[in-house]
Amino acid sequence: NAGVMQNPRHLVRRRGQEARLRCSPMKGHSHVYWYRQLPEEGLKFMVYLQKENIIDESGMPKERFSAEFPKEGPSILRIQQVVRGDSAAYFCASSPRQGGGTGELFFGEGSRLTVL
Amino acid sequence: AQSVAQPEDQVNVAEGNPLTVKCTYSVSGNPYLFWYVQYPNRGLQFLLKYITGDNLVKGSYGFEAEFNKSQTSFHLKKPSALVSDSALYFCAVMGGPYNFNKFYFGSGTKLNVKP
Numbered sequence A: 001n002a003g004v005m006q007n008p009r010h011l012v013r014r015r016g017q018e019a020r021l022r023c024s025p026m027k028g029h030s031h032v033y034w035y036r037q038l039p040e041e042g043l044k045f046m047v048y049l050q051k052e053n054i055i056d057e058s059g060m061p062k063e064r065f066s067a068e069f070p071k072e073g074p075s076i077l078r079i080q081q082v083v084r085g086d087s088a089a090y091f092c093a094s095s096p097r098q099g100g101g102t103g104e105l106f107f108g109e110g111s112r113l114t115v116l
Numbered sequence B: 001a002q003s004v005a006q007p008e009d010q011v012n013v014a015e016g017n018p019l020t021v022k023c024t025y026s027v028s029g030n031p032y033l034f035w036y037v038q039y040p041n042r043g044l045q046f047l048l049k050y051i052t053g054d055n056l057v058k059g060s061y062g063f064e065a066e067f068n069k070s071q072t073s074f075h076l077k078k079p080s081a082l083v084s085d086s087a088l089y090f091c092a093v094m095g096g097p098y099n100f101n102k103f104y105f106g107s108g109t110k111l112n113v114k115p
Helices: none
Strands: A005-007 A010-013 A019-024 A031-037 A043-050 A053-056 A065-068 A075-079 A088-095 A111-115 B003-005 B010-014 B019-021 B024-026 B032-038 B044-050 B056-058 B064-068 B073-078 B087-094 B103-105 B109-114
Touching: A005 A088, A010 A019, A019 A088, A019 A111, A031 A075, A043 A065, A043 A075, A043 B103, A075 A088, B003 B087, B003 B103, B010 B019, B019 B109, B024 B073, B032 B064, B032 B073, B044 B056, B044 B064, B073 B087
Parallel strands: A010 A111, B010 B109
Antiparallel strands: A005 A019, A019 A075, A031 A043, A031 A088, A043 A053, A065 A075, A088 A111, B003 B024, B019 B073, B032 B044, B032 B087, B056 B064, B064 B073, B087 B103, B087 B109
């Protein structure tokens, strides 16, 4: 059973470009969460999605950031017009259902975005 | 509001010695507490959790944590540290049952175990 898959693992963008980060949850998991980890900091919640629905986006910046989890395919975190402050590791996590299973989140290896 | 604090940025311990990584929490209602470990350039791995029951929780790789309600603490412990335990450790609190979108992480504690 494959774990949470994130790609790309590393992404370099110049200021003003777009970044797309993809996350395939574990098989059987329908809940996806995105977190951002800035250097030397903890993880900050960004957004919680279920298939075709955004449940909670209270941690998302108001501009330039968007997320989706379509009926088919991976969840995508999209950052438009990237700035240097967007440089961070972005982690995706999944769970089988809200609070289900053994109660923990399963994390991917992260996508590390560097903005030049 | 739910929050966790990890007062130590870094903990240094010699191999074979006991280790403690501290965590205090602030929640309204019953706490749901977790510890995760992150190795360099990797994702987070679940270590253990406290939901209810026995205050001493045992987890992966020989780690355990003690829930102390009066001190609002959930310190991570291991009787004998290994060099391979060197990593970044995160304490987390979940804001009530079934609310992973309200999953708050501490700032992390870097554990250095020296041979």
